[in-house]
Amino acid sequence: MGSVQKRTYAKGKPPRYIARVRVGGKEISKSFAKLGDARDWIKLREGLSPTGARMDNRMLGVVLKAHIEQSATESTRGVRTHLLANLGDLEYRKLGDVTSDDVREWRTLLAEGRPWADGKPLSNSSIRTLTGTLSAVFNDGVAQGQLPRNPVTQVRRKSPSNQAVEPHQVLRLEQVRALIDSAEEPYATMIELGATSGLRAGEMAGLRVRSVDFDRRVVDVTEQADGHHKAYGWRPLKSEKSRRTIPLPNSTLDALRAHLERHDYEPHTPLFRAAQGGQWSSAHVAKVWRGVAADAGVRNHSWHSLRHFYASALIASGASVTVVQNRLGHASAAVTLAVYSHLWPGDSEKTRAVFDNLL
Structure with a gap:
């Protein structure tokens, strides 16, 4: 319970009322000119409105x-x-x-x-x-x-806002294949595209049919789904750096072409649709992942693991920090290094390479 102490001063100066209350294990206090204001403040700090209804003692x-x-x-x-x-x-x-x-x-x-x-x-x-x-x-x-x-x-x-990815957080190639084999369409195609583009779940859900350019063999990432599962809607990307164009391999383009041949979608509408015809959302992508991953025997991974798989494949191929940053849509190269720096070959690998060539 809080308390109010009346503090008097020299003649001619009005008294002050010091309200004290303990909230969350810490005592706080405040001075007021009126006793009623001090009592109301205590009630508010204790989770009481001036009418006396408790507000903060709920679980x-x-x-x-x-x-x-x-x-x-x-x-x-x-x-x-x-x-x-x-x-x-x-x-x-x-x-x-x-x-x-x-x-x-x-x-x-x-x-x-x-x-x-x-x-x-x-x-x-x-x-x-x-x-x-x-x-x-x-x-x-x-x-x-x-x-x-x-x-x-x-x-x-x-x-830390950007934690380094540990080796066990990177999917193996056979795990990605198992996930694709275990998924039904269109989720199987979504997984393949995720593994070969590093798209975030919201970016994947926000792709339109026109986002894929088969002539240029790329996918343009310009927006993301707004999260309304049943209605179509889009919102801006995480940052301006997230806007990017990603080259796609022929195998993924073939999968996307087959997907579109099975459906008569307008260019401005979502590239992928959920079971009831609505737009995918990040939450729905994550929910379906859990079932597919369980069927594939892939544990302790999420949709974001496809992004780590993509980044590690780029690094293994000799891609520079700048290339990886641009492909992933990171705000800066510092973010890329904070997450993936240990995946680039270091002095140990250079040492091994020297003696592998000598002996």
Whole structure:
């Protein structure tokens, strides 16, 4: 419970009312000229509106379910639902009781193995997505005056935004083939295109028929799907650098040509359609991936793993940092190096090459 202390001053100066309250394990205070304002501030800080209705003592899981119901797009709903399924013990913590240490422990469980998912870890990209979504929930609480601060902010500040890809995160060629063989159309063609272009899920979903130029043998990436699974819609790419033209191999062009021969799509409409004829979304791409990957026996990988496969293949072929950056649509070469620098042949490989040629 908060308290108000009346502080008096020298003759002729009106008193002040110092309101104190403990929120999220930290005491905060503020000075007011009127007693009523001090009491109202305490109620607001404790999660009480001036009418006395509690707002911040709900469990995080309950708050997140409300956010899911209010989702504007299917993509947002999918990400929030994924977060709810992976909150672990945080689901039953009150919103105002969650600390930065709690968030750090939760992220460690996601990376090292989730007890609620048979010990399976999540990829770095998935953890970043879930952390950002969780942060948005707390930001909303701060904006409404329910919380003094966002406990996720400090955790995110200390985490690198672009983490290096570990070797086990790169799909092997036989795994890519297994995924294609296990998928039905059009997802099989989408996987092949993803492996030979490095497109993000939203970019893949946002391709139009006219995006593929068979004469130039390229795919033009200019927009992404807006996340509405049933309606057609597009939005700008992640950044201006994401706009790019990617050369495609003949095998992928043949697969795309066969795909279009099976359908009578208008040039301005989506290149790929979901089962009910709607546009794909990032969330739907991820959902179908899980089933296909299970059938193919490919574990601990996501759609983004196709992007790592593409990048590693470019690097293995001798592509420069600039080429890889441009093909992936990274904002800068620094981002490319931060993620993939260890995949370029280093001094160890040069040493081996010298003696392989000598002996």
